[in-house]
């Protein structure tokens with residue numbers, strides 16, 4: 244069994260590569276252009292039998308003569324700070340990158356899994372979000388480059404599924420956190436943890452009443468693998484329904500780190516979604532999946548990982 248993971252040197256991709264090797268794949272090919280990821284994320288896998296790291300850009304295509312059984316398209320900036328810095332590469336990896344990943348899968352008759360996102364729902368008017376909700380996205384706002392790229396990626400995937408009979412699955416991933424997030428990637432969990440550990444002010448945007456639902460990465464990867472091993476086309480939400488406000492999150496992280504950092508407020512970014520929580524009934528019924536890790540437990544492990552990195556300098 245051979246898998247190709249685009250974006251495999253990123254946060255989620257690196258965990259996915261590892262788990263594929265642990266669960267019976269003989270070969271895992273990690274394709275990454277290191278735009279927002281790093282070889283360091285897969286350094287622990289480079290000596291391992293069957294793991295191959297290839298520096299390359301899926302926007303320019305990728306082919307293999309050896310048989311491929313699974314293509315998991317995870318390449319894309321995912322942090323708002325990253326995609327606001329790289330809007331055109333974000334649009335291109337969602338459009339051309341998705342098409343090339345699908346072509347690879349179709350050529351080999353491989354199962355294809357697209358990493359889509361809760362951002363497909365934009366600033367949702369339906370709560371919690373179910374897969375049949377079409378979303379509330381501002382296409383010309385700053386987040387449009389990411390949201391619309393993923394919506395286009397979903398539409399492309401369904402067109403390949405319907406017209407070519409491609410074996411595809413779409414997962415809509417809700418906010419996921421864990422070890423190997425980049426300290427400076429701008430997302431709320433790495434920001435608040437690194438600030439709390441450094442004793443610096445913890446930045447909360449707006450009044451902090453906006454909510455997110457945070458899923459620990461091991462649980463998320465488990466859901467992705469379940470999607471891989473079915474023929475469910477989706478889309479299927481994957482996330483932890485435990486919803487909390489960003490102010491609550493900051494207070495939790497402060498408590499768990501034992502920090503006395505003050506909380507400081509920054510302006511709320513444009514089009515920042517006010518509420519987000521997945522309805523995971525479909526994942527429960529179709530994939531027999533639900534997250535197992537309590538958020539506080541995941542935060543403890545993530546804090547320990549960041550603290551260790553800080554100690555190592």
Ligand code: NAD
Nearest residue numbers: 250252253254255276277278279280301318319321416419
């Ligand atoms: P990440 O930025 O850590 O990883 C993305 C990886 O893709 C990086 O290694 C980057 O270098 C690589 N990449 C970007 N463009 C590429 C290209 N053109 N060719 C090859 N590689 C490229 O982000 P992440 O949090 O690990 O997210 C992974 C995937 O999951 C993304 O597709 C993202 O949209 C999706 N997702 C993540 C979350 C989350 O909360 N982490 C939520 C929803 C969806």
Ligand code: UDP
Nearest residue numbers: 323429430431432434446447448453489515
């Ligand atoms: N946020 C925050 N402090 C930060 C970074 C982000 O309060 O240092 C807020 C952000 O405005 C949003 C939420 O936390 O309301 C989640 O942001 P993130 O960038 O992690 O992910 P998003 O769900 O917006 O893609």
